[in-house]
Amino acid sequence: xxxxxxxxxxxxxKEQILKSLAQGKRVDNRGLLDYRPLSxxxxxxxxxxxxxxxKLGDTHVIAGVKIGVGTPFPDTPNxxxxxxxxxxxxxxSEYQEPGPPDEDSIELARVVDRGIRESKMIDFSKLVIEPGxxxxxxxxxISVIGMDGNLFDASSYAAVVALLTxxxxxxxxxxxxxxxxxxxxxxxxxxxxxxxxxxxxDSYIIVDPTWEEExxxxxxxxxxxxxxxxxxxxxxxxxxxxxxxxxxxIIDLAKSKSEEMRxxxxxxxxxx
Amino acid sequence: MENQLIINGKRxxxxxxxxxxxxxxxxxxxxxxxxxxxxxHGKNKIIVAIYGPKDSHRxxxxxxxxxxxxxxHMSPFSTEERKNPQPSRREIEIxxxxxxxxxxxxxxxxxPKTMIDIxxxxxxxxxxxxxxxxxxxxxxxxxxxxxxxxxxEAVAVGKVNGTLxxxxxxxxxxxxxxxxxxxxxxxxxxxxxxxxxxxxxxxEFKAGLTMAMEAAKxxxxxxxxxxxxxxxxxxxxx
Numbered sequence: 001x002x003x004x005x006x007x008x009x010x011x012x013x014k015e016q017i018l019k020s021l022a023q024g025k026r027v028d029n030r031g032l033l034d035y036r037p038l039s040x041x042x043x044x045x046x047x048x049x050x051x052x053x054x055k056l057g058d059t060h061v062i063a064g065v066k067i068g069v070g071t072p073f074p075d076t077p078n079x080x081x082x083x084x085x086x087x088x089x090x091x092x093s094e095y096q097e098p099g100p101p102d103e104d105s106i107e108l109a110r111v112v113d114r115g116i117r118e119s120k121m122i123d124f125s126k127l128v129i130e131p132g133x134x135x136x137x138x139x140x141x142i143s144v145i146g147m148d149g150n151l152f153d154a155s156s157y158a159a160v161v162a163l164l165t166x167x168x169x170x171x172x173x174x175x176x177x178x179x180x181x182x183x184x185x186x187x188x189x190x191x192x193x194x195x196x197x198x199x200x201x202d203s204y205i206i207v208d209p210t211w212e213e214e215x216x217x218x219x220x221x222x223x224x225x226x227x228x229x230x231x232x233x234x235x236x237x238x239x240x241x242x243x244x245x246x247x248x249x250i251i252d253l254a255k256s257k258s259e260e261m262r263x264x265x266x267x268x269x270x271x272x
Numbered sequence: 273m274e275n276q277l278i279i280n281g282k283r284x285x286x287x288x289x290x291x292x293x294x295x296x297x298x299x300x301x302x303x304x305x306x307x308x309x310x311x312x313h314g315k316n317k318i319i320v321a322i323y324g325p326k327d328s329h330r331x332x333x334x335x336x337x338x339x340x341x342x343x344x345h346m347s348p349f350s351t352e353e354r355k356n357p358q359p360s361r362r363e364i365e366i367x368x369x370x371x372x373x374x375x376x377x378x379x380x381x382x383x384p385k386t387m388i389d390i391x392x393x394x395x396x397x398x399x400x401x402x403x404x405x406x407x408x409x410x411x412x413x414x415x416x417x418x419x420x421x422x423x424x425e426a427v428a429v430g431k432v433n434g435t436l437x438x439x440x441x442x443x444x445x446x447x448x449x450x451x452x453x454x455x456x457x458x459x460x461x462x463x464x465x466x467x468x469x470x471x472x473x474x475x476e477f478k479a480g481l482t483m484a485m486e487a488a489k490x491x492x493x494x495x496x497x498x499x500x501x502x503x504x505x506x507x508x509x510x
Contacts, residue, residue, distance in 0.1 A: 044317075044395075047350065047397075058304075060302070062395060085357060089345075094323045098345070101357075141348035146305075
């Protein structure tokens with residue numbers, strides 16, 4: 001497959017970006033460790049059981065949750081199923097062609113999936129209707145509508161808020177037939193994984209890279225922390241390398257940054 | 273027993289036969305796109321992005337004018353039951369009729385050997401999503417600065433419990449006797465999309481067309497307001 005789509009950043013613009021970083025500032029006037037303005041709107045799609053729209057600068061993502069009933073996997077008869085799917089829509093940029101998900105979309109879906117699964121955010125053992133026969137399938141579909149870098153965090157926040165505000169009709173087995181309950185319930189939530197993404201541009205470590213910054217970065221590192229401060233998912237991206245010291249530095253930076261973002265996410269969820 | 277969808281002249285959502293559902297259009301919502309729009313029409317929530325005209329050396333490009341491409345796609349969470357993200361036959365057909373509905377309005381001869389892409393993403397679907405897509409796409413094409421003879425607006429008329437109504441909602445679309453989406457270029461008194469399923473008499477068809485045209489006039493005002501709103505804020509603001 002083709003490598004990731006990069007923006008062509010002109011030499012003049014690169015110089016401008018680097019000059020600014022040297023002065024401790026980004027070209028959009030942020031500090032090196034500041035996120036862009038973030039807005040999260042839950043419940044934007046009435047037909048979905050859960051949904052959220054996220055705007056992180058000009059990166060624009062929407063996530064929807066649908067709950068279905070399915071057969072459990074043979075090796076986990078007592079667990080519900082999580083399916084995360086992402087599509088970078090052709091609306092997102094002129095380089096995005098319509099068609100089945102490309103490798104960027106698949107990586108994106110899998111990293112968001114890992115953050116949800118490994119933080120044990122949802123107790124899947126409680127999403128069983130009949131062991132070995134019927135369990136709930138939780139579909140998280142992520143659509144990237146507009147892109148300007150850091151799709152990982154934007155998609156993760158959209159997915160997390162959509163899941164944590166999901167309300168669905170439970171299904172019960174009545175004499176062999178599955179019947180929909182009458183009152184909606186929340187998913188059995190027990191944790192909240194918070195994703196933060198850093199990039200190394202030249203020798204600088206920055207958070208929440210824009211598309212321009214991603215196009216000239218060495219590499220990117222996404223880290224998900226759970227509520228108790230454990231690291232539960234990591235993904236290095238980009239075709240360059242990070243120094244061991246960079247990684248150690250980012251792990252620490254991500255810890256404090258994720259606490260900051262956790263407060264934002266919790267605020268949105270409790271007000272939903 | 274058929275469902276009673278019209279009681280005392282009122283429809284399931286309280287509208288009269290010629291009333292439109294609430295309709296809202298925003299212009300210029302996607303930074304990377306040449307033009308874009310967002311429409312809420314009833315429960316439809318649809319995003320349209322335009323890319324191009326861009327050079328294309330692909331085989332089959334027209335040397336006399338731009339080639340228009342359209343993708344109509346429904347998000348997996350846009351329907352009651354999750355929709356498979358793969359394009360269905362229905363989506364492929366709708367992509368084609370949307371393209372055919374918009375092409376007559378555009379002056380594509382200005383951009384030979386190029387390609388213009390229309391990407392329609394249905395975030396939430398309700399009855400009449402193809403009509404809403406056409407209405408929104410025409411606005412997005414205007415936002416992209418593609419020269420055009422007129423805006424295109426589309427609306428469905430149909431027969432529900434024996435009564436002609438405009439702008440069918442989901443339940444009227446599914447349970448009504450007929451459904452006829454129509455797209456207009458009002459300045460030239462032209463129709464650019466016309467489909468129908470179900471049954472109507474010739475008289476009903478003619479009356480329905482007039483009703484659709486009246487509704488399209490209202491929609492056109494909303495399209496023009498949406499464009500004026502964006503461009504009164506300064507041309508470069510996206």
